[in-house]
Amino acid sequence: MAYSATMKKAIGDVRSALAAVGISRQSNRFAEHGEHAPEADAPTILVACSGGRDSLALAAVSHIVAGLLGVHCGAVIVDHQLQAGSDKVALAAAQRCNGLGLDPVIVRTIEVEGSESGRSGEDAARQARYDAIVETARDTVAAAVLLAHTRDDQAETVVMDVLTRSAGIDALAGMPPTFVRDGVRFVRPFLDLSRAQTTAICRERDMSWWDDPTNGDDVPADQPLPQNYPLRSRVRHTLMPYLSNFFNGDVSVHLAQGTTICQEDKDFLETATNEVYCKSVSWNMQGAAAVMLVKPLAQAHPAIRRRAIARVLAELGIPLSKRHVLSIEALVIDWHGQGTLSLPSGYSVNRQKHVIRVCKNG
Known part of the structure; x- marks a missing residue:
């Protein structure tokens, strides 16, 4: 045929x-x-x-x-x-x-x-x-x-x-x-x-x-x-x-073609994020759904640190917003005794010494 x-x-x-x-x-x-x-x-x-x-x-x-x-x-x-x-x-x-x-x-x-x-x-x-x-x-x-x-x-x-x-x-x-x-x-x-x-x-x-x-x-x-x-x-x-x-042209062609380059950039960022994530994140420890170690997060580039935090929230099924990610990041790099932060989907997050705990309320 x-x-x-x-x-x-x-x-x-x-x-x-x-x-x-x-x-x-x-x-x-x-x-x-x-x-x-x-x-x-x-x-x-x-x-x-x-x-x-x-x-x-x-x-x-x-x-x-x-x-x-x-x-x-x-x-x-x-x-x-x-x-x-x-x-x-x-x-x-x-x-x-x-x-x-x-x-x-x-x-x-x-x-x-x-x-x-x-x-x-x-x-x-x-x-x-x-x-x-x-x-x-x-x-x-x-x-x-x-x-x-x-x-x-x-x-x-x-x-x-x-x-x-x-x-x-x-x-x-x-x-x-x-x-x-x-x-x-x-x-x-x-x-x-x-x-x-x-x-x-x-x-x-x-x-x-x-x-x-x-x-x-x-x-x-x-x-x-x-x-x-x-x-x-x-x-x-x-x-x-x-x-x-x-x-005066099909913008879908240009937008779709640009995604190929951005996918490669994203893959590079994800690889770097995975390294930091593996060093800093543990699950179901100390009575928390997730525990993040402060030191490796603090040493990471801000773009990588925020992606690692966002990944934790995503894996817990917590709807993401820039405000929540930045608030958790502040617990890492601008710690001055902040109290517990409320997150969507019935979660909260707090810092205790050198760890940040994400907990399910109740």
């Missing part, structure tokens, strides 16, 4: 992304002409599929690549039950994945609990979705889970994080091409493909897709989305087109 230039690029991007995490051709017979079934013990990759154009395009391309490599390719579809008819959307996505030849195709129906302390409804849904995907990946012993985030998603993420989180280099670095969550490897092969290209792939494969109504696709392009739409939808529909028009 002859493929378009867009499809060839997508196939190459998926192959490269899998090779980067150690998933390559299982034997030379998969380089020979014709279709060959993978061995029973060959690795399994799962595509997280919503039924939208991006994830369906990824499912189609991943199935092709799996055949070239001799690995199994399945899909996991998560039904959040947050919209009327979500079960039908999930079923349709599963049927399309089955039609592409993916196996296994697993639908997970979940309930998203109400917003937790410091967490929005969108964050709660995202957490529940990842939990379901992680559990499915473990059940199927998947070597990797593929996510269909595109270059447009990457650019939108950078804009949102820079403008709402003020997270420095982490915001500019955007979404990493691969990461591990709860022991499961996630891969984003489409970060160099645009949404227009995933749409083209779906049309080339004659696949229909589902458009999430919260995306606001039915709202005219010259009208801003109302405030009750999700932030990402408003950024996608209103802000990104405005910026591209203002700068």
Whole structure:
């Protein structure tokens, strides 16, 4: 079958992304002409599929690549039950994945609990979705889970994080091409493909897709989305087109390309942070959830010290803010007998001599 230039690029991007995490051709017979079934013990990759154009395009391309490599390719579809008819959307996505030849195709129906302390409804849904995907990946012993985030998603993420989180280099670095969550490897092969290209792939494969109504696709392009739409939808529909028009070019390309450089800078900072973290942080000691030694933190560069403190809070599930990190840093470098500091999620922090203790209240 002859493929378009867009499809060839997508196939190459998926192959490269899998090779980067150690998933390559299982034997030379998969380089020979014709279709060959993978061995029973060959690795399994799962595509997280919503039924939208991006994830369906990824499912189609991943199935092709799996055949070239001799690995199994399945899909996991998560039904959040947050919209009327979500079960039908999930079923349709599963049927399309089955039609592409993916196996296994697993639908997970979940309930998203109400917003937790410091967490929005969108964050709660995202957490529940990842939990379901992680559990499915473990059940199927998947070597990797593929996510269909595109270059447009990457650019939108950078804009949102820079403008709402003020997270420095982490915001500019955007979404990493691969990461591990709860022991499961996630891969984003489409970060160099645009949404227009995933749409083209779906049309080339004659696949229909589902458009999430919260995306606001039915709202005219010259009208801003109302405030009750999700932030990402408003950024996608209103802000990104405005910026591209203002700068007379597709800003998503420039924003996404910049993340590659920033990812390298972030990796360097994370390596340095890990050294300080290992020297200074202990868990579940002295009646505290976490204990941080003052001396190695005080000797570290401020950027590394703050990242080490932020990592401790993140691993405890405490919502981060610059104010909290700086307050804890003051216990390290500006200690003059401050009392206990209150943190979100029912935690507190205090200094006792040469250690800083992060405790769960009560």
